[in-house]
Amino acid sequence: MKIVVCIKQVPDTEAYIKINSQKTSIEESGIKYIINPYDEFALEEALRIKEKLNNAETAVITLGAPRTQEALRSALALGIEKAVLIPQEDFILDNFSSAFILAKTVERLGYDLILCGKQAIDDDMAQTGGIIASLLNIPFVSLATKIEFIDNSQIKVHREIEGFTEVFKIKLPAVISAQKGLNEPRYASLMGIMQAKKKIISEIKIQDLGINPENLIKTKLTRLEYPSPRSQGKILDGDLKEAAQKLVKFLREEAKII
């Protein structure tokens, strides 16, 4: 059972995001990068499956700048066995081309189960898992909250949707995207961290995959801007009953919502 986890390094949720002067990208300086929080659930699930099945191998891959090595190193420290970095170099990639490169890499590594986060919290596109599945012609379930093995070739996946839980039966290989609730990610042990330092992160170059990413780009980012700030509202204090009455009146008569 080969499990491949696709991860992405993203700015910390608390990061202050500053747009560059060309309005084409964000300023990277001063930003703390973390493993995309949803990818942590994917990593944890890979480890749990490995611990449950006796024949599972785990690998983690990422596409990105040299700094993404840290993310791979953290995944190794958690117990993932193999890490592959695909250096992004100077290309500006979109979702399709990135997912295409990841799909080709996964193909090269071999796979039975591909795990990723439900979306990266930087571009919030939620496309990568689905595109990889589509390109590899295998099934896809997003936002998994439970994965159970039926046997070596089939799994059951739960996902929550509008308060209900859908339960799917899926033939492997498959792509599953992870959501909060799937598991409780572990922290790396000191031993894990020490061992990870000695492990080798292998590199696969985009060119070595026989890909010219420029031919794969489908979408162009044209401009970044800040959202328009909300105008300052009205603050009520003092008598609370009066305030509540005023508020209800406002919602009915001015905002016309109620």
Added chain:
Amino acid sequence: MDILTLGEIKNQKLTRASLEVLSEAKRLANGKKVINVLIGNNLKDFSALISSYGASEILLIEDPSLGEFNSQSYSEILVNIIKEKKPALFLLPANIHGKEIAALVSAKLEISLISDCTDLKIKDNLLEYIHPIYSGKVIAAYQSLTSFQAAALRPNIFPLIEENPNNQAQIIHLSFIPQDNLKIKLLEVLKPKEETLEISEARIIVSGGRGLKEAENFKLLEELAEVLGAAVGASRLAVDAGWRDHQYQVGQTGKVVSPDLYIACGISGAIQHLVGMSSSKCIIAINKDPEANIFKVANYGIVGDLFEVVPLLTEEFKKILTN
């Protein structure tokens, strides 16, 4: 340009998000055709409504096996239709099923996809797609480099057009042969332990944070929500504390919501919460701390203890809503 839209049926009803997609398609079509696809079982009752939202063609793909969602068969059907109809644009709702389908279909066709779009503009004869990134800390504009393109539209953002009961869409039944070697199958849909409204498409959300102090106190918010027909949301802190299930979490690692009304109770307004709800049309904040960040985005704020304010609000709303 012809526009293809996907309608979505839940509980034997066409979802509001589908009608929003149709409305936006009609606005963009500028005289060209809007073709709406419906996939499912027993679909004939929906045509009149779709027609009144201005569709020129309605394609119905009906089969008992399509009565339940199946990303593989749904996306294969759509890929075939798009190849045949060659629409310039494919639009669908950006909810869980919609985003899954959008990624699968666009990849198969190798076309551009913008997920969770909040605006579409025509600029220099090209479509410009607006999509918030970093959970809304930044707004990004995109253009497609492919002539066919797809976008999933965020629910609750695009206004509905006026219905036109006189519009007569052409209804076309497409044949469908069920596959017996599907790689994915929906086995069952488990009902929630208790009936609660989902937050991502709710018109009104009452949300609670640290100020609630413990799980049981969410009862106060539930009472207010019941009067308003609202869903109950929660901040990350409330979810991490185990007071609410994660599917009700609003914010960067939860859901991004845009209801007509968002009532934040005892939520201080950490950036990762604000980005999840600041596109709500109207925000009400209730917090003891007058300096709380949440007041910066609120249209109306009440400085006070939520344990006093929320019951007062419930009572006031009851008065006007039960009359």
